Amino acid sequence: MSEINPYEDYVFSLSDEQFSYLVQAVDKRIDSKLYGVTSFEEAALRYERKPVCPKCGSLSNHEDGYTPGGHKRYRCEDCSCSYTLLSDSIFNSAKISLHKLMSYIQLMSFNVPLQLLCEVLDISSNTSELWRKKIFETVNGYQDHLKLYGTIRIDETYLSDYSILHNQFEKRKRGLSKDLICIVTAIDSYKNMVAIISGHGKPSSKRIKDALESHITEGSTIIHDGDRSHNGLIKKLNCASKVYKADSKDPEYLKYMALINNMHGWLKRYIWRFIGMDINNLQSYLNWFIYLQRCRRDNEKWPKTERILRHLVLTDTRFTRKY
DSSP states (O other), rough: OOOOTHHHHHHHHHHHHHHHHHHHHHHHHHHHHHHOSSSSHHHHTTOOOOOOOOOOHHOOOEEEEOOOOOOEEEEETTTTTTTETTTTEEEEOOOSSSHHHHHHHHHHHOOOOHHHHHHHHOOHHHHHHHHHHHHHHHHHHHGGGOOOSSSSEEEEEEETTSSSOOOOOOOOOSSOOEEEEEEEOOOEETEEEEEEEEESSSSHHHHHHHHHHGGGOOOOOEEOOOOOGGGGHHTTTTTTEEOOOTTTTOHHHHHHOOOHHHHHHHHHHHTTTTTTOOOGGGGHHHHHHHHHHHHTTTTTSOOHHHHHHHHHHHOHHHHOOOO
């Protein structure tokens, strides 16, 4: 016999309003158990976020009472602006609950399309799109500080740019044409990786250097397919070069280029989930992809969802809905 739930009759006896309050309390208990916090402000305090003036960026302030909603208020000593702990963050004036946002983050970390997010979490398409843009805003520029070292594989992969319109009788160009977006990629033996958009079509030596020069440690060993556009980067950074010509029948090529070829497969499967994506947002999607790969790599040291929450809370960036 199945065990009788002693709370079932009680729950069914509640009015809709009472049941709504009960659900909120249950959600908070779950959040407290999983993350140790029940609100964005508690998360900010736990991760020791500093109150930053949203107007001038100053950290000089003094406490100035509380807002009508019960949040501690600060007064900037440089420009006299009044603000809260979360004013200069994506959580400024957030109406979504911590529990729902954490569910949103979990689904987004599995690259779930927006329509499915709306369906599962019972939120509007506008809310779903807004929070994706807010989260993307926190990783824009994330790759700027990434540095690869040791043995590094570099290559390029391509995506069709469907924003380029063609005459209905004109065939799409074949090969590495200007219709294809070039994404320059690199990955080291520790699975640190970068993916940078580098114009359209086959890249020049200058485009390769512009994309990767700041991300590769001088004196590293570069494994690549021998494309001449790579030579300028290798020479500039005084790197050793190991060439394996692209040949799917060559076991040496398959062995030594497997890591970056797999990266291209992961990246394309990720991008193909977002049919209809605005191509102008592609670099933001790539930034999120790289950030997630790093989180997954270190998941045993730091649970992925908690790490993402800490990142969002500590990032000083705001995103305002444009009407």
